[in-house]
Amino acid sequence: MESVSREFVRASPRLDGMVVSAVGYRTRGERPGLHRGLPSPYLTLIFSLDGPVVTGPTPEQAGGRDADRTDIVLGGLHQSPAYVVRPEHEAGIQLAVHPLAARALLGVPAAELAGELVTPGAEVLGRRAADLRELLCEQGGWEERFASLTAYLRQRAASDASGGSVRPEVAEAWAWLARHQGTGTLRGLSRHVALSERRLTTLFRAETGLSPKQAGRLMRFxxxxxxxxxxxxxxxxxxxxxxxxxxxxxxxxxxxxxxxxxxxxxxxxxxxxxxxxxxxxxxxxxxx
Missing domain, CATH: 1.10.10 (Arc Repressor Mutant, subunit A)
Known part of the structure; x- marks a missing residue:
């Protein structure tokens, strides 16, 4: 029986806070099973360096014929776990992307990713993302892979064609929630950004896919x-x-x-x- 090995390598992408964390992972000899992909206040972007990532909103769907299978995973802000099939061996790079950077890095607001638990990344990012994944698979070390991925994301940010920027009230609302670590009140937040609670909630949800209260709960969790x-x-x-x-x-x-x-x-x-x-x-x- 193959012995179990787990490798997790962290990098610090210098992308002005647009990418919060980057982890390269490789595991071998695992007992097949399910892993819970937890909700967080960040978007998930995964480039698999092995087979496709297999997921579902329930254990039954993840393990069945209706499971989602994709080599590049995009996950929006969600309120329940995603169930991920854990194979005997897997490898990839997982990024936590700030939701207010979605327009610049992904070309769409984070709210457009909120309808599905997992979105095939190539459908959003295009052919160049698939080419990047092939390059990452061919490269021999984590440092080289992180450098290629960072260069790709910088180029996307530099050529941002999303057609609009994040409203300053929404950006400040997110920053306020983060400063309060998810414990502030909607009344206090609306006063801070000088918008009614209803208007703020509408704008915030249109950008992120969540209400301010839901985002705050995720930050606290x-x-x-x-x-x-x-x-x-x-x-x-x-x-x-x-x-x-x-x-x-x-x-x-x-x-x-x-x-x-x-x-x-x-x-x-x-x-x-x-x-x-x-x-x-x-x-x-x-x-x-």
């Missing part, structure tokens, strides 16, 4: 998830009550409810599933 992961990566048990208090939840039960919505499991059950990947370095860094 992302912070809580990272706080839960850090002690596990160091070989310790997380203090969930402390995490809940630090991240602005009413209590431990409130944190558990969010975990159940966003992961489909309790915090302890999700950690048990992901413990080996966490300790191998697949989580954390660059996304807070």
């Amino acid at each position: 992302q912070r809580a998830r990272n706080a839960v992961v850090r002690p596990v990566a160091a070989g310790a048990a997380p203090d969930l009550a402390r995490v809940a208090a630090d991240c602005g939840y009413y209590d431990h039960s409130h944190l558990v409810r969010d975990f159940r919505q966003y992961t489909g499991a309790s915090p302890s059950a999700w950690l048990a599933e992901e413990c080996r990947n966490i300790q191998a370095g697949s989580y954390g860094g660059g996304e807070e």
Whole structure:
């Protein structure tokens, strides 16, 4: 039986905050199963360097004939986990893209990706993205791959033809939510950007696909998830009550409810599933 190996390599794309994190991954000898792709306040862009990424909104669909299969994955902002088939071996590069950079990097606002859990990336990015994936597969090392990917994204940003920019009120609303780590109120946010709550929600949803309240909840959950992961990566048990208090939840039960919505499991059950990947370095860094 092939021994299990996991490799996760992080890079820091110098793209003016448009890409929040970049991770190259390669695993071998895994027991086939399902992985939960969790909601986050960032878009997901994956270039598979192995076979297609197979996903579905439920475990049954991911494992069936109706599963989505694509070599380049684009994921919008969503409110429930995506189930990803974990094969015996896989490799790729996964980026967390700031949703307000979607126009510049992807050519569409993030809201256009919100209708489907996963969108085939070549349908949005075009033939050059498929050519880039072939190049990444041929290249021999992570540094070379990250350099090629960064050059491609810089060129897309420089030739942005999305036909419009993000409204300043929406950009400031996102920044305000991020500063408050998802715990601010819609009333306080609307006052800050000098728009009515209804108008702000309409503009924000048209750009991102989420309401400000939904985006704030994702930011808070992302912070809580990272706080839960850090002690596990160091070989310790997380203090969930402390995490809940630090991240602005009413209590431990409130944190558990969010975990159940966003992961489909309790915090302890999700950690048990992901413990080996966490300790191998697949989580954390660059996304807070």
